[in-house]
Amino acid sequence: MRSYEEAFSPYWHPVAFAHELKERPLAARLLGRELVVWRTGAGVAVTQRYCAHRGADLCAGEVSGEGLRCAFHGWTYGRDGRCVRIPSQPGAPIPPSAALASFHATERYGLVWVCLAPEPAAPLPEWPELEDGSCATVPLPRLDWDVSAGRMVEIVLDVAHLSWVHEGTFGNPEQQEVLPYEVERLPQGLRAQIVYPALAPPMGAAPPKVDKTTLTYEVSFPFAARLHFKPTLFFKHTVYAVASPWSEEKMQCFYFASYHPNLRMFPDIFVKSELAILEQDRLVGEGQRPKAHPVDFSGEAHVRADRLNLEYRRGVIAIRTGRPIDAPTPG
Known part of the structure; x- marks a missing residue:
């Protein structure tokens, strides 16, 4: 018997109504994971909720043209979870560990859907x-x-x-x-x-x-x-x-x-x-x-x-x- 999280992570689950997601990032929870949801020019993005730097809550941050910016030190993440900007050392290489876990996300039927697995096991319902x-x-x-x-x-x-x-x-x-x-x-x-x-x-x-x-x-x-x-x-x-x-x-x-x-x-x-x-x-x-x-x-x-x-x-x-x-x- 697989664990609950392992069994259902490969499926699409809604985490928000689309009308709830406005300019500010939105907190969500799914299968024991704390998530943050935000809008980008290419659609919705979903990553882990807490900053890879010092664990700050990214729901308190804001969305910029570069991505999701943490309110604690300004670290900014793209929709794929990788850090694209560290204001305290702008000329230095960004370490590979400066990244968030990111997940598949899409908007359909007035809902924001997330799949936590690398590949979905089934498509969204057909309505x-x-x-x-x-x-x-x-x-x-x-x-x-x-x-x-x-x-x-x-x-x-x-x-x-x-x-x-x-x-x-x-x-x-x-x-x-x-x-x-x-x-x-x-x-x-x-x-x-x-x-x-x-x-x-x-x-x-x-x-x-x-x-x-x-x-x-x-x-x-x-x-x-x-x-x-x-x-x-x-x-x-x-x-x-x-x-x-x-x-x-x-x-x-x-x-x-x-x-x-x-x-x-x-x-x-x-x-x-x-x-x-x-x-x-x-x-x-x-x-x-x-x-x-x-x-x-x-x-x-x-x-x-x-x-x-x-x-x-x-x-x-x-x-x-x-x-x-x-x-x-x-x-």
Whole structure:
């Protein structure tokens, strides 16, 4: 079994929303590493957070035309992490040790993504609707939960908890049975679809109505999920949840939705309702034990309704052990 950091370092993980990264460098954390993120003329750059000279926090520095300048002594680093300027001795050669660990970084889907390994093991998720101009997006505040990344994704993919955990938001307590469904293997993950009689948001004093909703779940390994909602009464929209692992037991989730740009009232409705829904999930997730995402199925009992979560966990276990991710087992 590979360590958590070794197994997931070769994958892309988000460390910031793109709109958070402005003129100043931004602190980030990923798989136990403290990082600093900044913009250059050639795109985003990500390196270790602390200066190679005296360990100063580079988040307190500033970005210049040459690169990221430390506020302590002015040492300046290029996007590849190499020091390009030492003001205290401008004529002397820069020692090879004057360098920061640097990492692959890119900006896509409104997120800044980082891969800590020399070469990525897989591409970014394919979400073309976010780039073809057909939809608008609305983000939630980052979700800083005391939950492992795999646990977070399993909550998002869990089809059996809707009527229990989400009573009072959209969950329908009268619909507890989960009918059989299939799980399909995708090039980068899994897909499943169910129909759920959700409760539509109440309008005024009227009681909520049952809204027959088709839910299409897609997961891109290791920690990215896309959930498409096609209701009959409410607005069609898609939710994206990408859990970024700070450590094996803690994560930060980047959560946002896409919707038709003509639906001007959607962002306010979505943010208010989704934060209430996610708070219900957080209370459950932070109480689960073990806190780390399990690497086997012992100690838990499972039923047919858990099939999507089981196939997802099999994929994560394959990554941890360095094996290929197999197709779902027959239902």
